[in-house]
Amino acid sequence: MSARLDLRLPEVVELATLNTAELDPLFQEEIQVWEKRFDWDFRPSADLLRRFVQLHSLSGYALVSGQSVAGYTYFVTEGRKGLIGDFFLRSEYATSSNEMSLLGATVQGLMLVSGIRRIETQLMTIRMPLTQPLPFSQYASRYDRLFMEVDRGTIARLAPATVGHAVKFHAWAERFNEEIAHLVAAAYRGHIDSEINDQYRTIPGARHFLGNIIRYPGCGTFSAEGSVVAIDSKSGRVCGAALASTVSPTSGHITQLCILPAIRGARLGYELLRQALVRLSSLGCGTVSLTVTASNAGAIRLYESVGFRSVSTFPALVWEGF
Ligand SMILES: CC(C)(COP(=O)(O)OP(=O)(O)OC[C@H]1O[C@@H](n2cnc3c(N)ncnc32)[C@H](O)[C@@H]1OP(=O)(O)O)[C@@H](O)C(=O)NCCC(=O)NCCS
Numbered sequence: 001m002s003a004r005l006d007l008r009l010p011e012v013v014e015l016a017t018l019n020t021a022e023l024d025p026l027f028q029e030e031i032q033v034w035e036k037r038f039d040w041d042f043r044p045s046a047d048l049l050r051r052f053v054q055l056h057s058l059s060g061y062a063l064v065s066g067q068s069v070a071g072y073t074y075f076v077t078e079g080r081k082g083l084i085g086d087f088f089l090r091s092e093y094a095t096s097s098n099e100m101s102l103l104g105a106t107v108q109g110l111m112l113v114s115g116i117r118r119i120e121t122q123l124m125t126i127r128m129p130l131t132q133p134l135p136f137s138q139y140a141s142r143y144d145r146l147f148m149e150v151d152r153g154t155i156a157r158l159a160p161a162t163v164g165h166a167v168k169f170h171a172w173a174e175r176f177n178e179e180i181a182h183l184v185a186a187a188y189r190g191h192i193d194s195e196i197n198d199q200y201r202t203i204p205g206a207r208h209f210l211g212n213i214i215r216y217p218g219c220g221t222f223s224a225e226g227s228v229v230a231i232d233s234k235s236g237r238v239c240g241a242a243l244a245s246t247v248s249p250t251s252g253h254i255t256q257l258c259i260l261p262a263i264r265g266a267r268l269g270y271e272l273l274r275q276a277l278v279r280l281s282s283l284g285c286g287t288v289s290l291t292v293t294a295s296n297a298g299a300i301r302l303y304e305s306v307g308f309r310s311v312s313t314f315p316a317l318v319w320e321g322f
Helices: 020-038 043-054 096-111 152-156 174-187 202-214 268-280 296-304
Strands: 011-014 060-065 068-077 080-088 119-124 140-151 167-171 221-232 238-248 250-257 287-293 307-319
Touching: 020 043, 020 068, 020 080, 043 221, 060 096, 060 238, 068 096, 068 119, 080 174, 096 119, 119 221, 140 152, 140 296, 152 202, 152 268, 174 202, 174 238, 174 250, 202 221, 221 250, 221 268, 238 268, 268 287, 268 296, 287 296
Parallel strands: 080 119, 250 287
Antiparallel strands: 011 060, 060 068, 068 080, 119 307, 140 287, 140 307, 167 221, 221 238, 238 250
16 A cells, blocks of 8 residues: 655744754754854754743744644844844755745744834755745845855964054953944945844944844854954054854854954955964864855955855845835
């Protein structure tokens, strides 16, 4: 007798209706994917998500097929913005139509939350090329981003640069944070990345962004020892910063690199990046990664000149005007 075909389509359900045991096989697979594709230990993020799932307080949706959880996504809301924090489908269910049905339900769910006027996400683990129109495409903008990586051997060969502007370098310390927030807002004024992440547009937004990367595991564990700031010798103010995290015991990540517009082109970006890479390397990182918007040609040129190579491309998406 032939096995009975299961002809039911996967169904979208609210995440709050599921428990950790139901989600665990999916988290296990997601941990492996992050490890394999990005040298990234996703376990701290999965542990945090499990705690919220246990309390039934994680907002989001799951795609359920029979007894299996095929995929999930969660979101947080901050004022008028909804942020889709993660989006993952198990490989056996990763079809374009499943991905779009989960994404569509999530975007629709967020659009219906009172006061939400903007939705942002960066889909690092989306499996299918985004060839289909996006859900609610009339409100959507898409920006391709690159995930780049460099290895320890290449870092060891980087020569220090003579910076054409008088600065002093310091390891990151909490007391620099307020000035770094001012730096971020100035560095990204009119920049493509502030279309993708609206926190870059204002000083309070930049403060919030820094608070998140320092406190939460989304971009890895913040590494104070791996992060460097440049202080302008004349003004005594922070004029550049390279912030770093560790994403596994043997891999690091550059979470931020920016220089004040007035002093660009003086090799400060190179030197800050080099110093952060050397610090991460001495902390045990065999590889260091970063993400960059594909149209940010100047930054990509800098990263390639340092030895970073593109490993994958993923979309950043924004919905606005609904
Ligand atoms: C990207 C950024 C950090 C570079 O800092 P910088 O101090 O101007 O860079 P450097 O002077 O060290 O330049 C190093 C190399 O990168 C390349 N480069 C940097 N910016 C460039 C630009 N805008 N256009 C073309 N090439 C550029 C050059 O090849 C340069 O090499 P060279 O000195 O031999 O000519 C700076 O432009 C910045 O803060 N930009 C806004 C924020 C940003 O985009 N951050 C990266 C996000 S992923």
